[in-house]
Amino acid sequence: MPNKPSAKKRVRQTERRTAVNKSRKSQIRTAVRGVEEALQAGDKNAATAALKAAEPQIMRGVSKGVIHKNTGARKVSRLAARVKLLNS
Helix, strand or coil, X not given: CXXXXXXXXXXXXXXXXXXXHHHHHHHHHHHHHHHHHHHHHCCHHHXXXXXXXXXXXXXXHHHCCCCCHHHHHHHHHHHHHHHHHHHC
């Protein structure tokens, strides 16, 4: 347990940030799961709509530093490729 006031404050800040980041990561996973489920069902329109909703969530996670820039780009790219494959 920290003794200095600045260290105590840092612990409090870290707990708050961890909660926010956990929430954001969960939102990203949920959005990606929505695309995955639409792809499994073979529903073109639902998959396209879910991808449209998931992409901003993923990129918001990138801009907030929750996930790495390349990870976000890779996720979006792979999902888009799978949706495109379904549409063709």
